[in-house]
Amino acid sequence: MGTILDRLRSNPLRTRDDARQLLLDLNAPLRAGFSPGRAQVRLGLDSAHFDRKAEWFEGFARPLWGLAPLVAGGGHFEGWEDFREGFRNGTDPKHAEYWEEPGDHDQRSVEMAAAGFALALTPEELWTPLSPEARGNVARWLGSIQRVAMADNNWHFFPVMAGLGLQRVGEPIDEASRDRHLARLDEFYLRDGWYGDGIDGYIDHYNGFAIQFYGLIYAALAGDRDPERAARYRDRAAQFAQGFQHWFGADGATLAMGRSLTYRFATAAFWGALAYANVEALPWGVIRGLWARQIRWWMEQPITDEAGRLRIGYRWPNILMSENYNSQGSPYWAFKAFLPLALPEDHPFWQAEEAPHPVADGVTTIPGASLVVQRQGGDVFALPGGPTRTHMRGAVDKYAKFSYSTHLGPTVEAERWIEYGCCGDNILAVSPDGQDWHMRRAILGRRVGEDWIEASWRPLPEVSVETLQFFEGGWEIRLHALDTPVALQAVESGHAVPCRVGARGRLAALFAQEGGSGGTLLRAGEAYGSAILDPSGKRVSGVLDVMPNTSLMFPQAAVPVLGARLGPGTHLLASAVWAGRAEAPGEAPSGAAVLERACRCGGWAARLKGMVWSLDTVALREDRRALDPAF
Template structure:
């Protein structure tokens, strides 16, 4: 049995019951759990599991560096008190890992890309714990560490979140007497500036790559850098720091609305195996004082995330984090994922560097936005419509701007980026047939073999707020069939590639209110064609939310005057209902394709044949916690077209939302 956690404190923490004592207890358990896998010299932590594409020596370095983060936060928060001897243990590893003649020598950053990532964690903790570790190392060890870290100087780094790894390393070298390059740091800061987007968001590259890397990397490092290193006024003028503070405040204002009442973060984007690393930007707000959110809200959100995973077995049975989401699920790994990769979750425990008397630990927890009332918001940069209901605590986004691709690209859809919807309670099937033929949260054109089109490369037409608490978004693009059978490139989150067959131009409009989406669809000839005599397809299919359960979810469907389909578990209900043009329905069930549970089911609607070009199809798409037998107020939603490509949605309370389904051009 795992060691018992401290008693809950519902006075200070009325929502989670957790205090700093719970965080320290879990940190200590996580660090103790990796001890049996530490090499004799301490430089490598070789955790069980399949090797990454970088190899087992790199994986051992990763295990060292990422748990070193957690040990550093733990000791720093105690102002150097270290009764367990954590820093002494990691000091042995530093000596062995940086010794080129040691059997445990680390791969050098100038020879292996993954070592560039891990070097940043090493440098960050050396700076954070400098009086208690770096200043006490032997001169020979310090020289070897500086040499190993110094191999990053002048190296190529991809223009994504990786630039911060070099900034951190060279900033440590600058202060510790090593070789560094101001030009490198300035170049990397320029890359970061190029990734800035409206509303405090950052894209992890020039593609539309919006995901948790915005928070656990691109917002984590800048303000931590200005706190830990002497860069203000030289490398970081006051106006630049102020800009970063404003960006973080705007981002966190959105981020706290993307957390479910059960503590789950949004299941979207790559590297989800880092789990509660999603709490990292919250702690940056507390550490820097620049997040604009109350300390009690920051801790409530962060503790909610950590408890969400702990309560669902992420550290069971032996205290190790495995590749997976709640528990181990190898299908979640990407090619760069090794057994030590999940320990980037340590970033989500950054708050431990703050002492026990810091306001973020002493303030009473404050409720999440979804616990105060319903949420409706447009997040312009990723093209997301955000909705959350206090009645069920689910936060969801309808996606009209993110696909991990560029406009006009013709790759397959990445399940974790290009779907029309993501939530804190569902995840798209990540393996199996629907990765090539999307069903969940999709609008797909089916060819005569039943293959579904992909939408990556679409363009965002608009995302906007409407009167009466509704939000609306529109995206459009030529859909395409992609044969990805021959693509064996490493999985870094993007969609697969292969021979492409072009399909029609598809416009999708979403009107979202109180978690209920009215989804409107229009097909037109591809650009440059006045008609479509050479295009042929069988039907148009619209998929709803995927729900997961240990057994096959309950399902029902009907056709005729009330064409609809529904999949329900004891916790969730997903429903799609025709408003105009869909005459067939069903539920697709898959086994073993989700990290949430064994079975996943998705309700869908389709047309009986090729939809007429220029006609608007319409359906209601819902996800809630109602049972299959419970009434659904979304059944009262209606939509009418005025013939001029404007649609009026009538809601059950009598309010109306008017949106355009624009024709091409």
């Protein structure tokens, strides 16, 4: 049989039975974490901002996103008695492991959605066997979510999910409260199927693995009672699929952008939810392929510990990249991806042959997401213009970089370590003293064109920047119009690749040089290349390490950079950025092509007048480094 890690990595995920086995293998290591009263699953000492009872309830509840569909679809799971006992004790106010009633903005509300969902799908396991007293406790406790305030974002769906469970077992709900939550969610709607995660319009994976996911479940389970909403949710999901398909590489990797990336293959949940609600937004073979390749890609990465438990992190276990609401049970939101297990074997989703990704290489604009994406060699690169979260750890790095990708993910703390000679990816950071560095945080204004994006921002209160970005000939072009009343040092970076260069002293040497030196191509092994060049010859190029453990993709990484000293006044900085698997980037676009494209973007013709873009002076130096042996 092999070890559990062998089974996880070798599962081909070709059939419904393969998916069932993968779920059971991923769930098996959690059994040892059950508390004596079976109402808690304790997975480690690391903690989140909420109390331990809520944390251990999270560990208990999140696996139900997968286990309930498994059994609803006729699969066998021998551990239901643990969950029944947990339901009895967790909802009993007299028991030591009582989950407690939720307060306003309480993490318990998040997990009550999973409990309600499981009750809706498997009442024969979680309701029918209970005594009348225990049923009363469950109903009272689950119903309490209707009386507390939710965070003003995707959380509005949590009381709705809890209500679906209560209605399934014949318990009443506060329909007026439900309707208020659903009406508030409608206020977050943008266009083309896209929602903001809250009224501020944040764009991230919460569109797929939360808002759209819950809407499709609601359409499937409450469509008879609420046909108008169900039809609207199905229609929006079908529209959303047209843009969201561009967030996935040909190998199944997903765009590493936004918060809650530790939920990993929860990003496949939307494709499974389409099937659950019978929405053929794309051909079934395409939907099946997007779903399966995404999960399969994750199973190839070192995302578990030796026991097979999912750990906080992204491509590798890494607490540093997490948000403050991530506990050791958090990654099991990934089990949402197993929703198709509720479908019968003869459903078109399971009968379809996996089809490859349907989108060819090229550039696409997704207006609803304020995003311009380029598919190149099957990998996806995205230029964001959406609002930036600033109120949680690491959020600026996950929303405000110039570029994100499926192949080379972002770093956190990108600006923090520049003083010490390390730099994160895809930023322009400035400093008046060489010690305190400031990158793009809030995007103050944006314009999204047919194939370009413009954003205004301020790294410092007195320094303003307008950045124009587009793709040209396989390269990402960045034009920064920067105005400063004070002298600055400036560093701009490309994508991070898995190697180490030895950063000590490199930053000082960069600023000690006079005159431009073109650009640098940094290669790590055969699959990772990253380049940045300054065709105007204003900046010096080099390579800097990323601070260890700050990359979501690699424990060690490095980035190509451009550095310059800028005097007071207005500056136009031009850069061409490339990343990919090819041995070398294609020829950089000509100055004429770049200027012609940029001048079509209103307001840039005057800025670009007299700009020199001379490839004749560019020497793209190559720096080859050994791949980080961990990858």
